[in-house]
Every structure is written in C-alpha cells, then in structure tokens.
Amino acid sequence: xxxxxxxxxxxxxxxxxxxxxxxxxxxxxxxxxxxxxxxxxxxxxxxxxxxxxxxxxxxxxxxxxxxxxxxxxxxxxxxxxxxxxxxxxxxxxxxxxxxxxxxxxxxxxxxxxxxxxxxxxxxxxxxxxxxxxxxxxxxxxxxxxxxxxxxxxxxxxxxxxxxxxxxxxxxxxxxxxxxxxxxxxxxxxxxxxxxxxxxxxxxxxxxxxxxxxxxxxxxxxxxxxxxxxxxxxxxxxxxxxxxxxxxxxxxxxxxxxxxxxxxxxxxxxxxxxxxxxxxxxxxxxxxx
Amino acid sequence: xxxxxxxxxxxxxxxxxxxxxxxxxxxxxxxxxxxxxxxxxxxxxxxxxxxxxxxxxxxxxxxxxxxxxxxxxxxxxxxxxxxxxxxxxxxxxxxxxxxxxxxxxxxxxxxxxxxxxxxxxxxxxxxxxxxxxxxxxxxxxxxxxxxxxxxxxxxxxxxxxxxxxxxxxxxxxxxxxxxxxxxxxxxxxxxxxxxxxxxxxxxxxxxxxxxxxxxxxxxxxxxxxxxxxxxxxxxxxxxxxxxxxxxxxxxxxxxxx
Numbered sequence: 272x273x274x275x276x277x278x279x280x281x282x283x284x285x286x287x288x289x290x291x292x293x294x295x296x297x298x299x300x301x302x303x304x305x306x307x308x309x310x311x312x313x314x315x316x317x318x319x320x321x322x323x324x325x326x327x328x329x330x331x332x333x334x335x336x337x338x339x340x341x342x343x344x345x346x347x348x349x350x351x352x353x354x355x356x357x358x359x360x361x362x363x364x365x366x367x368x369x370x371x372x373x374x375x376x377x378x379x380x381x382x383x384x385x386x387x388x389x390x391x392x393x394x395x396x397x398x399x400x401x402x403x404x405x406x407x408x409x410x411x412x413x414x415x416x417x418x419x420x421x422x423x424x425x426x427x428x429x430x431x432x433x434x435x436x437x438x439x440x441x442x443x444x445x446x447x448x449x450x451x452x453x454x455x456x457x458x459x460x461x462x463x464x465x466x467x468x469x470x471x472x473x474x475x476x477x478x479x480x481x482x483x484x485x486x487x488x489x490x491x492x493x494x495x496x497x498x499x500x501x502x503x504x505x506x507x508x509x510x511x512x513x514x515x516x517x518x519x520x521x522x523x524x525x526x527x528x529x530x531x532x533x534x535x536x537x538x539x540x541x542x543x544x545x546x547x548x549x550x551x552x553x554x555x556x557x558x559x
Numbered sequence: 560x561x562x563x564x565x566x567x568x569x570x571x572x573x574x575x576x577x578x579x580x581x582x583x584x585x586x587x588x589x590x591x592x593x594x595x596x597x598x599x600x601x602x603x604x605x606x607x608x609x610x611x612x613x614x615x616x617x618x619x620x621x622x623x624x625x626x627x628x629x630x631x632x633x634x635x636x637x638x639x640x641x642x643x644x645x646x647x648x649x650x651x652x653x654x655x656x657x658x659x660x661x662x663x664x665x666x667x668x669x670x671x672x673x674x675x676x677x678x679x680x681x682x683x684x685x686x687x688x689x690x691x692x693x694x695x696x697x698x699x700x701x702x703x704x705x706x707x708x709x710x711x712x713x714x715x716x717x718x719x720x721x722x723x724x725x726x727x728x729x730x731x732x733x734x735x736x737x738x739x740x741x742x743x744x745x746x747x748x749x750x751x752x753x754x755x756x757x758x759x760x761x762x763x764x765x766x767x768x769x770x771x772x773x774x775x776x777x778x779x780x781x782x783x784x785x786x787x788x789x790x791x792x793x794x795x796x797x798x799x800x801x802x803x804x805x806x807x808x809x810x811x812x813x814x815x816x
Contacts, residue, residue, distance in 0.1 A: 373624070443660045446622055451673035452650040452729060455621075461672075462662060558663045 310537060310539030317534030320527055324536070329422075329499040332522045334515065340531055344501040345414065345509025350482040352418025352505075354423060360422070361369055361429030366429075368480075369437045370459055372421055375550045377435060389427035396424045405492055412508035424488055425478035433478065436470020465558050472551050479547075480540055512536050543553030567635060569594040569763040570615065570733060575629035577610045577619060584610045586787045587629070597755060597764040598777035599795065601771050601812065606784040608767040609657075612735050613763070616652040616692070617645050621676060631732070650677055653726035657738040658719035661710035661725075666702055669710045673729040688728050695758055697750045716747025723754060727762075728739035736766040740773065752777050771811055775799050783807045 282290075328338035328539050363382070400420030410416040440463050448458035464471070494508030495518065502509050510518070512532055519529035568591035577585040585607035592598045593756065599637050600608040613619035615626045617638065622661055630637045638648045650673070659779070662669050670689045671679075685779060693699035698720040710721055726734055736755075740748040742752055755764055774781050775795060782792035783804075791804050802808045 292705065319612045442622070443658070444662060446618060446656065447660045447662060448672075449621060449645075450616060450620060450654040450656075451650055451725065452676050453672075454646055457676060466663060555638075557665075 275469060285295075293482055310538045312364030313530060313533045313537055316527075317530035317532070318472050320531035321534055325531060327369065329517075330497060331499075334519050334528055336496065339512060339515060339535060341498045342510055342512045342515045342532075343535065343539075345498075346483060346511040346536075347423060347495070348416045348502065349414050349489060349511055351481060352414060353421030353482045354475060355480055356418060356422035357426045357429050357478060361426050361474070362433050362471065363434035364430045365437055366459060366464075368434055370463070377390070382535045385427040388423075389431065391489075393424055393485055394487035394491075396420055399423070400488060400492040411506060412496075413506045414493060414502055414509055415505040417489045417509070417511075418505075420488050420492040422483045423483060424485065427480050428477050428481065432474025433467070433471045436467040437475070439470065439552035440466045468554065468558075469551060472547060474521045477542055481544055483540055483543075484513050484536060485511075485513075486517050490517075512539075561668075568592055568632070569596075570621060570765070571630075571632035571635075572611075573630040573632065574675040575611070575614065575627065575631060577607065577614050578626050578628075582785050585614070585784075589711055590782055590788045590789060592765060594763050595759050597766065597778045597781055599758055599774035600765070600767045600784060601769075601774045601781060601810070602770070602784035602790075603606040605786065607787040608784055609737055611784070612654075612737050612765065612767050615733075615735055616649050616654050618654070621645065642668050644771050646676075647768045649730055650729050653731035654730045654735045655719070655722050655726050655737065655739050657741050659722055660719055661713070661718050661740075663711060664709070665707045666713070666721060667706040668711045673725065675793065677729070688730075689728050691760045693721075695727050695754065695761075697754050698724055699706045703786055714747075716743050716750070719743060719747065720751060720754070725749065727758075728737065731762065733763045733765060736764065737770075738767055740771055741769060748773070771799075783810065785810070 303357060303400060325338040325375050326343060327340050328343075328525075329340055331337035365386075367377055368381060386482050397420065400416055400423070404410045404416035404419050405412060408416075414544050444462045444466060448462040449455070462509065489511050493514075495510050495512060496508060498508070512535060516536065517533040519525055570592040572588050573589050575585065575588045576583045584605075588611065601610065602608050605703065607813060610619060610707060613623065614625065615631055617627075617637075618655060619625040620627055624723075629639070631639055632718065633648065636643075665690055670692055671685045673686055674685060680687070690699060690703075690781075693702065698717060702721075710718065711720060723734075723736075723739070740751055743751070752773070754768075756783065758764075766774070766778065778795045780792060781795045781798045783790045783798065783802075785806060790806055791798065793803075798807065799811060802811065
C-alpha cells in the first residue's frame, strides 16, 4: 500500500533538487556565455590593432590611422572628475540618510528623488549639462562640463549602494563605538565606514563603469571634435573613447579602428575593476 | 591615599523613568549604588532592567530614542543635564553588552580603540593598557601571543572577556554589564565572575542578569524589578533569604518569570 502511494509521487524532493540544480546551472552558464561572447567578439576583432603606438599616438586622417592617445587621456580625466565629484556628495548624502536622520517624510523624499534621478536617460543628463554647464555657466564643451554631468548621472547609484552598505553594518558596532567614548562622527568614520567600505567601493566602481562607457551625456558636454593632442586644461574639449567608437562605427570610418577602440574600453574597465578590488582587499585585511 | 571624607553613593537614581513613546517601561525608580559594590538588577524579561542600564550611559537616548526623566547622579552630578559631554560620561561608565561584540579588527586594536579616542597616543602606554586590561579580564595568558590576530577568531567566552578588557582599558569608574554571561558556558561565566570579584576595589559594577543564581553568587546588593517598577532592593543575602515582598520570593523561587 505504502509503495503504491510512493509511486504516484513522480517528483521526489531529491529529483526536485536535481531539476533545480540543472535549471540554475543552465541559467548561470547562459549568462556567463553571453558575457564571454561579447568580450570575445570585440576583443578578437580589436586586439590585432592594439599596439603600444595605438595607445600613445594621436589619431590621423579622421581616425582612419594613428592612435587614440588624446581620447584615452580625455576619457580617464572626465571619468575621474565625475567620480571624484560624485563620491563625496553621494557618500555624504548616504551618511546623512542613514546616520543623521530618522526615517520620515524628508528621507523618503530624498530617496525618491535619487531613484528618479537614477531612472533618467543619460541623454537627458547630457542636455541638462549642455544647457547649464556648457551654455549658462560658459564652460563650453569641456572636461569640466563633461565631468560635472557624469557626476550628476552616477550620483544616485553611489547614494543607493553606499546607503545599503552603511545600513548593513550591524547596529551593535555603532553602540560599541559610542560606549567606548566615541562621538557620533567618530563612530561613523572609525567603525561604520570601514565596515561598509566594500559596498561603497562597489558603488564607486559601478559609477566608473557607467562614466567610462557613457556616450550620450558626454557628446553634449565634453564635445566630440577630434583633437590631435591630449587635453591640458579642464576647459579643453575632449572626445572620449566611447564617443570615438561611436563616430568611427557610425560614420563608417574604420571598423578595424572602432573595434580596437572598443577593446581599449573593455580592457580599461577590466583593469580598473581588478585594481580596485585588489586595493580594497589590502585595506580590508585590517578589519577581519 | 586618603579615604574619601564622605562615602556618598557612586550612582544615585532619583525618580528615573524611561519611555519609548507614551508608556514608560521604567517607572519612578529611586535607588543608590555605593562605590565598589557589585550591584545586581534581576527581574523577568520586560521588567525594564536593560532599559535602565542603557539609560545610565545615555545609549537609550542616543540610539533607541528613549526619553529619560528624573536624575541620574554620577558622583553627585546629574548626567542627564544639558551641559554634559556624553563621551566623557561613557568613558566613566563603561558598558559590556549581552552578546560579545568585538569590532572586526585585531585584539590589540579592539583594546586601544577607547584609549586612542580619549587621547592616549604613546605606543608604550597603549601596550601597557592592553596588557593590564587583558590580565584584569583573565584573558592575557590565552591571547598574549596573538594580540594582532583578529578578535573574531576568539571563542564566544574569550570574546566576552575581550569586551570586558576593552571596557577596563577605558579606565572607567563604573562598569555596566547587560546580561554578560547569557550566551556563555559555565567555565567562561566563572572566569568573568572571578574577574568581577577581584576588581571590585577598582570599579563599581552594575550587572543586569536573568540568572538569579548569578546575582546571588556575585552581588553585594540586589534590586528586583517587575514590569518597570522597583519592587525591592537591599543586601543580596537579605533579598534572597528574607525578601519583604511576596513577588520577590515568587520570582526567586522560580514561580514565575
């Protein structure tokens, strides 16, 4: 009788587990293979053209020849400027929201505002940056206008991830710090932020990734004209790597050079991420 | 060394109430805690023991958003006063929490956290504080060879003694203990009780405990709280052998709570 009953249960818990394993593994493998496919697709076409000269020489003949040195430098500076401006603003906002206010209408409003900002298409940020920084403030198409625009664009990401990271630090750590004679600020700086560092850094890295690969927002604010020398001032216009890629591919100037530019972009993001995580691991060794 | 001319109470609670929102969880408590005493608060869950303890180093106001009324006098000064520096009060009234809470850093860094904030900079002074505090908490022999390894690698009992040592390193006058042995094995509990006993000449201890036997073993005076009210307080021997209130004897004998 009992064995009859059992035979009706086609899916045993064990088989259920096996099916779940297979499905989850397949989904993971699919995601990973898409990522690998994109990287291989780009790098395979771009890598042959990637030489030391390509990285260190100015472009020639509208991008058909030469390298990407001015774009590489311009991209790094615009991105760095955006991140350097957005990080203190975003982190400060996150600290205020988590440590210095109680949940209320104001915090909900700030959080809602940040979320709306995160959903705004980057081209709108570009337009905003163009109107405010390029025209009204008279910065022209410049690194400064581009960096500021990118800063506003990545601000919500940094606020959100920093807030999550700070919130996940156990309340007990704050109580311990206070009970050992720390002021509120000291407990935030010496205990909460070090514990939240990995999460905060993840937000910053996301911001770097978005900035470095951004096209629409920087075309409007940093410009797109082809320069033959690296920028020397914050008021110089730059064409970033992604804009350069866009122009090369869209104008049909050179597919080969476009893929090489894309390879430089992909590798740059990879190098920045790996470096950031290595530095973080060094820093975090003290807090284990 | 001259003896203090008047041996007043170390901590004096006058009409203290604690409330979160409207209803008080601690009501109009008045009692005195003499210096160099081990003073125990007992009572069932929800009796307000921990709220009262957290009011004494002002954590309940800053972290829990509680309103504390009345006067909490430390050496005759009301610490609820507006011009009081909370960080100074907390250095004088160290606190050990119910679950061991080492910070995620080395044993050494845990111990010097408080002293550094208090302005101790010289490394030989810090080294000495670390050693004497660990010895006082009966942990030195177990960790002296690995002061720079993570505090999180210690066992639960060692972590709690580390927290006691960390509080001692503040060189406080009063040490508040919030059910310090609730999650510990009997041997760790014994070591902590020995440490308290051997250090009563240096500190005034105020311990909240759910374990009435522990209160009977270690304390000089015991106060029994029930639902936010002080039912009685007195010398521990008397409270345990001859309580004046029937509710106290019911609780001690395990008839409720």
